[in-house]
Amino acid sequence: MEMAKSIIEDPISYKICIVCEAIVDRECDCCPACSAYKFNSNSEDVVNRAIDIAAKPQTAIAHQSIYKD
């Protein structure tokens, strides 16, 4: 999964929505998926989440529309 790969290589550019667990760009003020304002920006957690997404293709597709390159 290319998306997960780029996240794993550059986790500091991303953060995780603590409500829906979507990975969003760090510059986003609120989650594009659920409009939450709380995020986990721990790089290690972002990497783990990306690996998790990569392991579950269906979840990755759901999150792909959120993701902005």
Ligand SMILES: [Zn+2]
């Ligand atoms: Zn969310």
